[in-house]
Amino acid sequence: MENTNTPPQNKFGNWLKTSITARMLMVGFLVIILLIPLTYISSLIRERSQRQTEVIAEINQQWGNEVLIYGPILKVPYKTFNEKTVTDKITKKVYTETIEEINDAYFFPEKLNINSNINPEEKKRGIYTTAVYNSNMTISGTFVKPDFSDIEINDKDILWDKAKIIIQSSNVKGVNEASLKVEGTNYGLTSKYNGQKNYAYNAVILHTLETKNIDKNQLQFQKPLTFNINLNIKGSEQIRFVPTGKQTEAEIKSNWKTANFFGEFLPYNDDKVSEYGFDAKWKILDLNRPFSQQHFNGIPDLKEFAFGVNFMIPVDEYQKSERSAKYGFLVIGLTFLIFFLIQTLSKIDIHPFQYLMVGLALTMFYTLLVSISEHSNFLKAYLIAGSSVIALITLYSKSILKTFKFPLFIGASLTALYTFIYVIIQLENYALLVGSIGLFLILAIVMYVSRKIDWNNG
Incomplete structure (x- = not known):
């Protein structure tokens, strides 16, 4: 079937x-x-x-992180007197006691000239690349006599013999050379621990370099006080400066061709970039920035007003x-x-x-x-x-x-x-x-x- x-x-x-x-x-x-x-x-x-990102951060940490220069700043201690009412425990008499305190005033330069020559190079680890550099910079300018009239301090209460010049930098590890002259006299720069810890990712912590006490005879201010600073610093990715001068002029030269200018102020010269690199110039007046030349309540945080150059690697695959x-x-x-x-x-x-x-x-x-x-x-x-x-x-x-x-x-x-x-x-x-x-x-x-x-x- x-x-x-x-x-x-x-x-x-x-x-x-x-x-x-x-x-x-x-x-x-x-x-x-x-x-x-x-x-x-x-x-x-x-x-x-x-x-x-992690590998680049490791390379930068070993070579030297970004460089941010804040200063120089003239630090001048001064005395203040406060009256305190005290009651004697035995006699119960009330009397007034004068307490002396020493505070620091900070004064920015009248003129600030920055000249920096930077030679970047690519640094590799495995398949990853970042830009590092060695910078030679000369910072010069003048200080005029500090004005304490805002807080009504007598000249006899100003401790001129304790005055110092300080510079703050985000990268003291990369400093190969640092020298400072005041009126032609050499003053060594020493690092001062500021007690700050870098807990936040990618946060910029400023470290202080300061001189010994400036010779009191040089602080008569019959004419503006001149200074000259030479720095050689290794850094990575970018460099920037805070325009502390009443008139700040800066020039940064480099053979790097893919630089990115950033910050609160940009270069004024149109011919800054060429086939051989760049030559960028800045001129910043005190009228262009929202802070004064003297500060009596510590050094203000002015990183947001910095200007500079980023030595970027052009492509991000x-x-x-x-x-x-x-x-x-x-x-x-x-x-x-x-x-x-x-x-x-x-x-x-x-x-x-x-x-x-x-x-x-x-x-x-x-x-x-x-x-x-x-x-x-x-x-x-x-x-x-x-x-x-x-x-x-x-x-x-x-x-x-x-x-x-x-x-x-x-x-x-x-x-x-x-x-x-x-x-x-x-x-x-x-x-x-x-x-x-x-x-x-x-x-x-x-x-x-x-x-x-x-x-x-x-």
Whole structure:
């Protein structure tokens, strides 16, 4: 007897093949599933970026951190007298006792001239690079006679024989040489412990260098008191100065070509950058800054008014990789949309597993991009990773779609998509504009193509 039994039909499989709605749900579900590896990839990029930050911080710590110079400042002690009422415990008599206290007043220079010559170089550890430098600077200027009239201190209560000149710096570890002359007389600089701890990440703590007591005879101020300071300091990444002079003039020269000028004040000369490096000049008056020349309640924190130069490494590969990974959802979604339209219009069956393989190939682009960019520049890494993924998906599509025209169309579409994303990554001011226009055109193309689909068939 002939067996006429037929195997039971797979209703779900048939529904998935024939129903457009089912295919749309399947594609959407796979896109959501592929967000999981994309999340892990974004986490990997942040982890590698954090590792870069840690290694650069270690290099800078060993060589010498950024340099911030605050000063010089003339410190002059003075006496104050306070009356205190005291009651004798035995006689119960009340009398007044005068208590003498010694405080410090701080005076900024009348004129401050800063000349610095900086020779940066790249320092590497493994695959990570940072900019370090050796700086030679000359700081000169004048002090005028301190004015105590604001707090009504008599001249006899000013301790001129205890006056000192101090300089504050964020990096005393990198100091190779430091000398100070007042009216041609040498005064050695010694480091003074300020008791501050750097608990906050990337916080700038200023350390004090001070002279011995200035010769009282030099503080007669028949004319402005002249000073001259020579410093040789090793530092990293950036250097900056606080404009303490009533008139501050600064000039920084270097052979570094990718410098970034930053801070409260910028150089005034237009020809500061050339093919040989830069020669930047500043001129800052007391009218340009919101603080005075004398301070009687300690040294104020004026780091926010500093100006200087950042010796930046021009490219940040991890930042670009992270920006490209943010478009991962868009790349996967649009690629799946292309396959969905081809499948719907040509009636070619594409299995969900094949969609998944294409999606995983697209996520591999980002791991290739990060790993290659660590050993090369971003453009080369992008080209290698993009070409590899496009070639892989195009060849795999040939085995699925059995024709040449559809795989070639997919390859061309992926090439255009990756090129579009690369352009957006490179742009800063126009990234949103170009991205919006590009997405609008993509939507228009999809709407035009999808008009041929018979949506009544499932």
